[in-house]
Amino acid sequence: MGLATFVAPRTRGWSGARAAIEEYVEEQQRHHRRALGLGQQAAATGEEREPMHD
Amino acid sequence: MTDTKSRYREVAYYPGCALEGSGHAYNRSTRALGKALGLKLKDVKNWNCCGAMEVKNIDPKLQTYLSSRVMSMAANEMGQEVVMAPCNGCYHNLKKAEYDLQHDADSRDVVGRLSEKAGHTAYQAGQVETIHALDWIKQAIGEDGLRERVRNSLQGMRIANYYGCMYTRPRHIFPEKDSGPGSESTSKPHFMDDLLAAAGAENVDFPLKTACCGGAHTLSDSDTSTRLVANILQAAEAAGAEVIATECPTCHSGLEMHQIRAEKRLGIKTDVKILYFTQLLGLALGLKPRKVGVQENISDSMGFLKERGLA
Amino acid sequence: MSTLADIGARLDTLTAGEGEAGELLELGEQVLEHWLQAHGRQPLDERREGFRILALHRQGAAGEPSFNACRETCRELVYHYNLITMQPDHPDTARRKRMMALIANHLFLFISGKLQTAGLGEFCCSSRPLRAEA
Incomplete structure (x- = not known):
């Protein structure tokens, strides 16, 4: 199937994009938890739990 | 122009x-x-x-x-x-x-x-x-340009052109399609048909050209994918096709793998060959099968291509 | 209305031989009725461009854009119905009937597959974007 089957292409300099994406995903997870009424108590006290990575 | x-x-x-x-x-x-x-x-x-x-x-x-x-x-x-x-x-x-x-x-x-x-x-x-890629060849070369360059015509090869579900859907993200003469159609796409016809192929009337191949079902329910693909392959053969031309790697892999699985699991055997349109056009231009990666396909079409003088 | 399993079994028989255009069109309509009922909607008895199947498809696609992936399949069913019924003596009639059965079978497989995988949650076009409302 060619060399590419064994040597996966890599995106260089991805760390900035990865950090930005992770931050965005965490922000979205907080938003979804609030929308679903999960962790409301923690949110009210300003001690929101860390987002779940399941 | x-x-x-x-x-x-x-x-x-x-x-x-x-x-x-x-x-x-x-x-x-x-x-x-x-x-x-x-x-x-x-x-x-x-x-x-x-x-x-x-x-x-x-x-x-x-x-x-x-x-x-x-x-x-x-x-x-x-x-x-x-x-x-x-x-x-x-x-x-x-x-x-x-x-x-x-x-x-x-x-x-x-x-x-x-x-x-x-x-x-x-x-x-x-x-x-x-x-x-279809737009690219169509716009940069066009049918006339292809005809001029064909060295091994696909004449007599009956092809069902399979575009899959994502090339034309949803319609609103493709404003250039359905925009008058010469543009691609979302309900009956024809760019692949046009290019392969210019290379000499005989396109068959294939009613499932934009139907779902079940690609995304593969992981959740392989049997659904296998049945969908088997149905597409049977329809292509019923339309008289010897080859299904593809323009999407997911559709192509799905057709190839489920063709084998359909025979093993459902006892549905089909002989239609599955080739990328770029492979078919390359062969028509005189490129060797290895140059266009025919050996990398799962389905074996070398015998068929040799019969047709393309390998 | 037949069960989906019965429709599938009937289409299995018809794809191997020659179905009648009227029955194949009706089987297609029944598949769409199953989709609508599974979504808590009463199938309409209206026609669109002279065909109930096109009206049912439109009803099924309301609020479910991914359902448009079978729009052309429904239209091909209608096209083949017209070919067969308007040119019954055409030399291609047997081939057209077989093709119409394969098209109806594709509609059945696509919709029954979507109904099955919809229960699995977010997945390709088979699912609703659960977070769209969040």
């Missing part, structure tokens, strides 16, 4: 993840075909995944960012005006991102924020035109 042709003679090439792996034959044949036609492909610098189906279904705006980054690399790092994506999934996602950035302020906001944090220029809607 000359201006249109020259606009597409050199384009940014976004192969996407599938063409680096299971769809490598499509990558090889696309590059070989471009070279044989005197067209230039400049790989998008440092490209990333378009967001595929997985990201899109979890967070569409994140997919918009990922696709926009690819377009940003082409526009802002390479100064290109046209990005060519041969994979239907990538093509679809880039077009969807373009549409979202044109019409949705929230998407623009997310892309702007993420691009800034990631350290690259945010893509602005309209900076590039995203096209499919």
